[in-house]
Amino acid sequence: MIEVKGLTKHFGNFKALDSLDLHVKEGSVYGLLGPNGAGKTTLIKHLMGIYRQDSGTVLVQGEPVYENPNMKSSIGYISDDLYFFSQYTIDEMADFYASIYPQWSWERYKLLKQVFPIDSKRRVTRLSKGMQKQVAFWLSICTLPRLMILDEPVDGLDPVMRKKVWNLVLQDVAEYKTTVLVSSHNLRELEDVCDHVGILHNGKIVVERELDNIKSDIHKLQIAFSGEVPKDFLSDEEVLHASKNGSVLLMIVKGERDRLLTKVQNHNPVILDLLPLTLEEIFIYELGGMGYDIQNITI
Numbered sequence: 163m164i165e166v167k168g169l170t171k172h173f174g175n176f177k178a179l180d181s182l183d184l185h186v187k188e189g190s191v192y193g194l195l196g197p198n199g200a201g202k203t204t205l206i207k208h209l210m211g212i213y214r215q216d217s218g219t220v221l222v223q224g225e226p227v228y229e230n231p232n233m234k235s236s237i238g239y240i241s242d243d244l245y246f247f248s249q250y251t252i253d254e255m256a257d258f259y260a261s262i263y264p265q266w267s268w269e270r271y272k273l274l275k276q277v278f279p280i281d282s283k284r285r286v287t288r289l290s291k292g293m294q295k296q297v298a299f300w301l302s303i304c305t306l307p308r309l310m311i312l313d314e315p316v317d318g319l320d321p322v323m324r325k326k327v328w329n330l331v332l333q334d335v336a337e338y339k340t341t342v343l344v345s346s347h348n349l350r351e352l353e354d355v356c357d358h359v360g361i362l363h364n365g366k367i368v369v370e371r372e373l374d375n376i377k378s379d380i381h382k383l384q385i386a387f388s389g390e391v392p393k394d395f396l397s398d399e400e401v402l403h404a405s406k407n408g409s410v411l412l413m414i415v416k417g418e419r420d421r422l423l424t425k426v427q428n429h430n431p432v433i434l435d436l437l438p439l440t441l442e443e444i445f446i447y448e449l450g451g452m453g454y455d456i457q458n459i460t461i
């Protein structure tokens with residue numbers, strides 16, 4: 163669905179995207195993660211056809227998006243800085259969307275009135291921030307997009323509304339193979355919805371994998387030995403993190419699960435637990451290995 167190859171973008175002398183590659187399969191929910199300033203919004207603006215790349219290719223469904231209104235009308239975009247005409251009510255915004263999106267569904271619009279409890283005769287810019295977000299989803303879902311690009315999508319929504327909105331989006335993924343690319347710093351939430359993740363760092367995608375696949379490749383081990391910790395017992399392995407709490411070692415290690423467990427077991431540990439790893443931990447430790455780590459700073 164999305165194929166980006168060698169995408170480079172400068173702002174003046176600053177290279178915001180650096181020969182970036184990205185692949186998003188149709189019908190997948192792809193979580194785009196990255197530290198502040200990594201280039202996520204810049205990438206998204208290329209996928210939306212708002213920016214033109216300096217070099218590289220940006221294809222959505224095999225076509226360039228820049229100056230391609232046909233393609234743009236099949237993409238739904240929700241960001242944190244929403245735009246509505248200042249005098250328009252929700253119904254008038256719906257009329258406007260219906261005039262520019264060929265797939266617009268009035269049937270959906272009416273059905274979704276039950277999900278979003280807002281009077282559609284109200285002027286959108288007079289609504290609260292969270293209510294405006296609801297309107298953005300309401301309108302976007304009615305355009306039956308092939309691709310939804312969501313930049314911090316549920317910021318400002320209450321927990322019940324977050325669930326409702328994700329349910330609607332995931333229903334379209336299941337029924338119509340809608341593709342979703344979502345960028346958020348809320349990794350707990352992304353973990354629930356994404357099947358693929360890409361980590362963007364310094365203008366490049368540094369990790370791009372299936373979420374389950376990443377999880378099967380990085381392990382959190384809790385280990386204790388009865389005496390001294392054997393020297394270098396995981397020395398040949400890629401240890402992303404090691405810390406000690408009393409006599410218990412906590413290690414984040416990349417590699418094949420059974421091999422790692424056997425190596426530790428060979429040293430007769432008194433405790434050896436394999437703990438589940440969260441997406442937040444994967445983010446922190448993957449980027450830690452690339453120089454973006456948590457340091458204890460005293461001020």
Ligand SMILES: Nc1ncnc2c1ncn2[C@@H]1O[C@H](COP(=O)(O)OP(=O)(O)OP(=O)(O)O)[C@@H](O)[C@H]1O
Binds near residue numbers: 197199200203205
């Ligand atoms: N229009 C612009 N002019 C100059 N520099 C820009 C412009 N837009 C973005 N940048 C720079 O490009 C880099 C990437 O910015 P971008 O907004 O894409 O990051 P991000 O990953 O979305 O960050 P955040 O998580 O903080 O929202 C930053 O260093 C930013 O200052």
